[in-house]
Amino acid sequence: MSLKDRITEDMKSAMRAKDAPRLSTIRLLLAACKQKEVDERIVLDDAMVVAIVDKLIKQRKDSIAQFAAAGRTDLVDKESAELPVLEAYLPARMSAEQVAAEVAKLVAELGASGPGDMGKVMGAAKAKLAGTADMGTVSAAVKQALAK
Template sequence: MSLSERLNEDMKQAMKSQDKFKLSVIRMVRAAIKNIEIDQRKTLDDNEVLDVLNREIKQRRDSLQEFEKAGRADLAENLQAELAILSEYMPQQLTDEEVKAIVEQTIQEVGASSKADMGKVMGALMPKVKGRADGKLVNQLVQQSLS
């Protein structure tokens, strides 16, 4: 079952169980996917749907930080619940140790030796961890390894 089909099935299930919150989150994601499909005039595959999900999760994490800084616990709690629902559709996340091992392996593969090679490393590394690791964490680990 593709990711889009799973979203559709979960939306139907949320309607049947009258879970309005989950239904609204899934509809929001499906609307974002549909907008991109309309813009690109094609149906998105699972990798492209994962990109949309990643973007939505990143937006919520950024907003969550801002709400916590502003002391808006009510809004932060709502975003936490949305993040939990969106995370169900993401592949299993890599541990920090697994990410470190992939970073080291990629640095060896591209022959990087200094921070000037960071672009090469990131270009080769991101497809390997796409959707399974946070970009900020990957960036930090690459910087640490190259310094």
């Protein structure tokens, strides 16, 4: 069963359970997937769906920070409730230590040294670690590895 099929099945079960907050989040995710398919005239595979989920999670985290700064606790609660629903569709994430080890390998493979090579290392890291690691953590690890 593909990830998109699993999301559709979860939507049906949320409908049956009358779980409105979960249902609206899943519908939002499916709408984003459908939009991508229509815009690019493609059929999404699991990796593309994970990328969409990642994007939606990043949007939620940014929104939470903005709403908290504005004192809108009602919206912070709504966005915070959507996060665990979306995170359930992500594969297991790498720990910070695992990310640092992978980045160290990439830096050695590419022969990168200094902050000027950040783009080259990030490009390789994004290709290798997308979907399995938080890119903010990867970026921090790359900065730390290149600062040595």
